[in-house]
Amino acid sequence: MPRRLLVILVASLVAVSALAAVTHGQSGEYKIGVLEPLTGPLAGEGKRHLEGYEAVRDMINERGGVMGKKLVFTVADVPDPTAAATEATRLVTREGVKIVTGTYSSRLCGAASEAAVRHNVIYWETSCVDPRFNKRGLKNVYRTEIDATGFGWYNIEFIAKHLAPRLGKKPNELKIAFLSEDSSYGQGVTESARQRAKQEFGMQEVGSVEYYKFDTTNDFTSVIVKLKQAQPDILHHIAYTNDSILFYRQAKEQNLQVKAVVHAGATGYGAADFGKAHGNEANGVFALLEPGPGFRVEALKPDGQKIEKEFRDAIQKKTGSYPLGAHQLAGGGLWLLKLVLDRAKSDDPDKVRDAVMSLDLPVGSMINGWGVKFSPEGQNANERVQHYMLQWQNGQLVTVWPEEFTTNRAKWIPLPAWDQRK
Amino acid sequence: MDPAARLGSAQIDVVAQLAVSTVLLGGIYALIAIGLTLIFGIMRVVNFAHGEFLMLGMYLAFFAFTLRSIDPWVMLPIALVIFFGVGLLVYALVMRGVIHASHNVQIFTTVGLSTALQNVALVLWSGDYQLFRPWHASVVLRLGNTAFNLSQVVAFAVAVLLTAGLFAFMKWSHTGRVMRATAQDLDAATLMGIDTDRVYRLTFAIGIACVGTAGVLVSPLYAAYPQAGLQFVTLAYVVVVLGGLGDMAGALAGSVIVAGVEVAGSYVFGTAWKEVLYFILFIGVLVFRPAGLFGQRGAESLGV
Numbered sequence: 001m002p003r004r005l006l007v008i009l010v011a012s013l014v015a016v017s018a019l020a021a022v023t024h025g026q027s028g029e030y031k032i033g034v035l036e037p038l039t040g041p042l043a044g045e046g047k048r049h050l051e052g053y054e055a056v057r058d059m060i061n062e063r064g065g066v067m068g069k070k071l072v073f074t075v076a077d078v079p080d081p082t083a084a085a086t087e088a089t090r091l092v093t094r095e096g097v098k099i100v101t102g103t104y105s106s107r108l109c110g111a112a113s114e115a116a117v118r119h120n121v122i123y124w125e126t127s128c129v130d131p132r133f134n135k136r137g138l139k140n141v142y143r144t145e146i147d148a149t150g151f152g153w154y155n156i157e158f159i160a161k162h163l164a165p166r167l168g169k170k171p172n173e174l175k176i177a178f179l180s181e182d183s184s185y186g187q188g189v190t191e192s193a194r195q196r197a198k199q200e201f202g203m204q205e206v207g208s209v210e211y212y213k214f215d216t217t218n219d220f221t222s223v224i225v226k227l228k229q230a231q232p233d234i235l236h237h238i239a240y241t242n243d244s245i246l247f248y249r250q251a252k253e254q255n256l257q258v259k260a261v262v263h264a265g266a267t268g269y270g271a272a273d274f275g276k277a278h279g280n281e282a283n284g285v286f287a288l289l290e291p292g293p294g295f296r297v298e299a300l301k302p303d304g305q306k307i308e309k310e311f312r313d314a315i316q317k318k319t320g321s322y323p324l325g326a327h328q329l330a331g332g333g334l335w336l337l338k339l340v341l342d343r344a345k346s347d348d349p350d351k352v353r354d355a356v357m358s359l360d361l362p363v364g365s366m367i368n369g370w371g372v373k374f375s376p377e378g379q380n381a382n383e384r385v386q387h388y389m390l391q392w393q394n395g396q397l398v399t400v401w402p403e404e405f406t407t408n409r410a411k412w413i414p415l416p417a418w419d420q421r422k
Numbered sequence: 423m424d425p426a427a428r429l430g431s432a433q434i435d436v437v438a439q440l441a442v443s444t445v446l447l448g449g450i451y452a453l454i455a456i457g458l459t460l461i462f463g464i465m466r467v468v469n470f471a472h473g474e475f476l477m478l479g480m481y482l483a484f485f486a487f488t489l490r491s492i493d494p495w496v497m498l499p500i501a502l503v504i505f506f507g508v509g510l511l512v513y514a515l516v517m518r519g520v521i522h523a524s525h526n527v528q529i530f531t532t533v534g535l536s537t538a539l540q541n542v543a544l545v546l547w548s549g550d551y552q553l554f555r556p557w558h559a560s561v562v563l564r565l566g567n568t569a570f571n572l573s574q575v576v577a578f579a580v581a582v583l584l585t586a587g588l589f590a591f592m593k594w595s596h597t598g599r600v601m602r603a604t605a606q607d608l609d610a611a612t613l614m615g616i617d618t619d620r621v622y623r624l625t626f627a628i629g630i631a632c633v634g635t636a637g638v639l640v641s642p643l644y645a646a647y648p649q650a651g652l653q654f655v656t657l658a659y660v661v662v663v664l665g666g667l668g669d670m671a672g673a674l675a676g677s678v679i680v681a682g683v684e685v686a687g688s689y690v691f692g693t694a695w696k697e698v699l700y701f702i703l704f705i706g707v708l709v710f711r712p713a714g715l716f717g718q719r720g721a722e723s724l725g726v
Contacts, residue, residue: 039541041649043549182694212693216653218450218644219681221443222689225436241551242645242653249643253562253569254439277553277645 030069030347033076033091035102035112040079041215042105044241044273045266045326049104049127050075052323052330055314056367059307060334066341078103081111088115088123098347099124101337104326106130106148106185113141122352126333127326129265130184131192134377140349142356142378144333144370148188150382151264154288155189156196158389159234160203162401163260166413167233172202177232177258179223179247181214181268186238189264193236206230214240220247224254233259233414239268245277252281252418259414264288266325275395282392283421284412286400290328290368292390294399294408300364307335311367332367336380339372369405435567436689442568444685448678449578450640454654455661455673456585457632463668464605464625465521470532472658473651474539475630479505479637480646481547487554487641494556494638495576505634509627521622536651543648551645559642577639581674584632589670601625605668660704666714675716679703 034053037046057071065071074095076087084103088111091097100116101124103109109128114136116123123141125133129148134141160171167174176197180186190209197203207230210223224247227235235258239247244263263269263286270287297305311331315323323331341347344355356374363371363386371384389401391410400410412421458472482501486492512535520531561572592598604611604621612618644650661680665672680700687699707715 039544043544210693219443219447222685225439245645253571273551
């Protein structure tokens with residue numbers, strides 16, 4: 001009896017593994033590594049970033065996957081740079097992935113990419129904006145989103161070309177103050193904005209540039225008092241989230257009046273939490289982002305229109321809301337990876353590199369209205385990765401600039417008194 | 423008015439606003455530090471999970487308000503009872519086993535508790551920043567050109583009351599005397615028939631009740647998220663050392679001093695300098711007055 005049992009057991013094991021082999025061959029999975037901060041201070045955004053990836057992964061699989069195989073993820077939680085490095089290494093050495101993507105944050109992408117390329121795999125970053133990321137001479141590292149210097153570039157473009165005329169001033173008559181959290185993200189945006197504001201437009205910088213730690217700042221009185229003394233027209237504030245909520249509450253209490261507040265990125269004033277915390281009092285604040293409500297899909301190329309609509313529906317179905325910044329960065333970035341793999345038909349680093357460099361699509365070609373043109377350093381170009389200025393209007397961030405891409409118009413310029421921002 | 427005089431009045435406004443913000447911020451720090459100094463002083467345990475109980479208090483207030491429309495001020499007495507119970511429970515489950523162990527074991531235990539609580543919060547309530555606005559959070563009182571937030575004024579008032587109450591309790595009540603005796607000499611206290619386990623249990627529960635209540639009070643002012651405790655708790659250690667371990671009034675004074683260094687230092691030197699400044703203060707106190715600014719010499723080993 002035991003022997004018979006053994007025979008049955010062995011036979012069934014063989015059958016199961018044969019079946020597994022067959023189904024594996026049929027579906028043929030292609031696995032990539034995904035690094036996201038799913039615990040720790042960046043967990044909220046990391047979760048949304050992953051949702052964006054998952055939505056686009058499903059869209060890709062509906063179209064036959066990548067390289068003829070079904071795209072699947074192996075996800076690792078990377079709350080801090082140390083975890084980013086060790087998990088990137090683990091995904092490559094243990095899980096055997098040839099492509100690693102992530103990470104949402106500028107605090108994580110440097111360490112993660114460094115570890116990945118050491119094992120000669122492709123590192124595909126879809127959102128961190130640290131300007132140093134593509135300046136380390138790493139060959140197989142790519143970034144689909146613009147870097148912080150691009151954010152600063154767009155912000156000053158908006159201030160000089162849109163806000164200045166609406167305030168009835170020439171750009172060189174504008175007084176601008178800079179405030180920022182102190183990560184490479186905040187510093188990168190702020191320093192590039194300062195440079196362009198001064199050199200290209202001759203704007204007047206007032207007050208001293210203030211950098212602060214976003215996670216331990218409990219009071220902004222000293223900053224607000226100094227801003228009241230400097231009296232800027234424009235406050236250029238790069239914030240992380242908690243800090244924007246606290247700063248704005250205290251600015252209101254202490255009656256700090258500026259003509260406009262301009263931010264960049266999906267954190268701080270660009271995050272949903274800010275709007276939830278301040279409701280209609282958030283009215284008028286600007287954040288440079290991916291497209292939001294009011295975005296005219298018709299302004300895109302036909303291919304871009306189709307994919308953008310499909311992406312919005314997928315996110316709507318998954319989360320019940322219009323795509324948020326983290327969704328869009330991940331979604332746009334992963335879609336771009338699909339275009340590259342379609343062209344390379346391989347995950348060989350050299351073939352992928354050739355495919356990346358040969359892609360040349362104008363603005364409006366894909367999700368978020370982006371185009372593609374990578375530099376040899378592996379950075380998608382500022383002018384192709386079209387960015388948009390959004391404004392808080394009655395509890396919602398809506399697209400207001402460039403005006404050809406949107407049905408909404410910027411309001412509250414200059415910002416009225418605090419009790420009149422309704 | 424001539425320009426010089428106008429400049430003068432503007433300077434007065436600046437100093438006044440900085441002073442007001444210092445006092446109010448100090449009140450928040452004091453709320454957090456009082457429970458810590460009590461546990462520190464009586465039990466000689468550095469509770470690294472202190473900030474997480476603050477975070478739990480913030481979430482309690484958030485859910486009470488959003489799910490049941492209960493104002494945080496109404497929640498105060500309820501939170502006091504709930505967190506007293508939480509303190510008893512955590513003591514029984516976690517602290518009791520390590521109370522006579524070495525400091526290393528205690529540190530590992532409370533750090534572990536801290537990480538565990540943060541991640542439980544993350545799993546249950548996600549990493550999103552949760553803020554709600556009861557009516558008093560948007561009431562701003564003005565005196566001259568300075569602004570006070572009503573929620574913050576009340577938090578400060580409660581901090582003062584709590585400090586005074588605990589001070590009186592420790593000084594004049596029988597239980598307070600028993601607690602001090604336990605802190606001063608564990609063996610002698612045991613020989614006098616004091617149930618030291620009960621004293622520790624009570625101390626821990628009171629400490630947690632204080633910080634949980636603090637969480638409820640600051641919830642209209644700061645967003646709740648799993649790491650919210652970390653935003654305040656390193657400061658609370660500085661405050662406790664500054665004020666002297668186990669010294670209630672010292673904790674209140676230490677809080678205002680730390681807040682003053684933070685607010686005035688940020689104004690004069692720039693925000694980036696604030697942590698440099700108060701940690702210099704921290705190290706200075708450790709070197710020159712290890713018993714704290716107001717503590718008696720030798721009190722660091724006595725605890726009171």
